Amino acid sequence: MTMYKLIATAAMGLEAIVAKEVQQLGYKTTVENGKIMYEGDEEAIVRSNMWLRTADRVKIVMGEFNVYSFDQLFEQTKALPWDSLLPVDAAFPVSGKSIKSQLYSVPDCQAIVKKAIVEKLKYSYKRNSFLDESGPTYKIEVAIRNDVATLTIDTSGAGLHKRGYRVGQGEAPLKETMAAALVQLTNWRPDRPFHDPFCGSGTIAIEAALIGQNIAPGFNRDFISEEWPIIKKDLWEKVRQEAESAANYDQPLEIYATDIDHKMVEIAKENAIEAGLGELIQFKQMQVKDFTAAHDYGVIVGNPPYGERIGEEEAVETMYREMGEAFEQFPTWSKYIITSHPSFENLYGKPATKKRKLFNGFIRTDYYQYWGTRPPRKDS
Ligand SMILES: C[S@@+](CC[C@H](N)C(=O)[O-])C[C@H]1O[C@@H](n2cnc3c(N)ncnc32)[C@H](O)[C@@H]1O
Secondary structure, rough: OOOOEEEEEEOOOOOOHHHHHHHOOOOOEEEEEOEEEEEEEEHHHHHHHHHHHOOOEEEEEEEEEEEHHHHHHHHHHHHOOHHHHHOOEOOOOEEEEEEOOOOOHHHHHHHHHHHHHHHHHHHHHEEEOOOOOOEEEOOEEEEEOOOOOEEEEEOOOOOOOOOOOOOOOOOOOOOOOOOOOOOHOOOOOOHHHHHHHOOOOOHHHHHHHHHHHHOOOOOOOHHHHOOOOOOHHHHHHHHHHHHHOOOOOOOOOOOOEOOOHHHHHHHHHHHHHHHHOOOEEEEEEHHHEHHOOOOOOEEEOOOOOOOOOOOOOOHHHHHHHHHHHHHHHOOOOOOEEEEOOOOOHHHHHOOEEEEEEEEEEEEEEEEEEOOOOOOOOOOO
16 A cells, blocks of 8 residues: 555636545545645545546646756656556656746656656666557646646546546536536435426436435546556455445435427436436426426526527526526525526526636636525424
């Protein structure tokens, strides 16, 4: 067992949620723009990849140092213990970025880091000839910010938003990680109804169902570090088995996913079936203005069109008004709407109880929260 410095990367605005998830796995965190840092062993790497719903990736920090010249970059990179992770046949592409630093030529930094690691491995494995890189892949990144270089290795491979269930999608699908964050920012509990009235490809409803039954988001995919010799195959097996026992497939759920576009409803259904949740989510073609609910104290999470496309604005504004009127009929329900429209609250007809700034990709949005009335206390 070796201890590693780990980073779970987070989209702007989601740091606190990712940090909470890492803490729930039992690790102490520190947060620094877009990065949640913690320490853990091989099992921490496997569990983080399997369970983090809102992080983008999990990376190992190999080293961090001040750097002002290419020589320093070369020597300090070479001094790091690459041979403790990379076998002699490792394939290791190097990517890079540089912000506000003396070493600003990213291709040069990448080439130097590559050369330094090659030198280190040749020395450690006593090779004179070139390394054929025919083995497992280690995606290395050199990120230089304010003259501090951070060298990391990605343990996830495809971003963690790729759960493996999205076989179809519409025009503006939410990332699965963002959809999971939207659900986690609500007061929803699995014993309450849940409704996404703008379901598109179904991402929010599917993430809610995964959360509701405590199904690990990484259960149906693989990770680049599964090929690495430092993490034993049994460890992956053990964590997958633990995830299987932790899943609560008996938890009944009342989740609705509706959309004005019947083609999207079909796509959402296919995705839910792919996720193994086909029976759990109730799909229907419906306009938001026809929203209705059979039970009280539910939660609505919606990602409507933002009205940014030319010609779309007026229709979207009318729809926001109709949405406000329809939702007002259900005061026990909590409503959560993400949009970049600057006049959302006016159109909806009411100021939000609370709003939170979020980035949906590069679009700055607000997450408008309208809290429903509380259920009466059981003892009164
Ligand atoms: C931004 S997309 C939602 C994407 C979805 N969150 C996903 O991950 O795929 C907005 C959706 O709202 C639907 N929509 C537009 N107007 C609507 C209305 N009046 N009532 C219900 N749905 C509507 C569109 O068909 C579209 O699928």
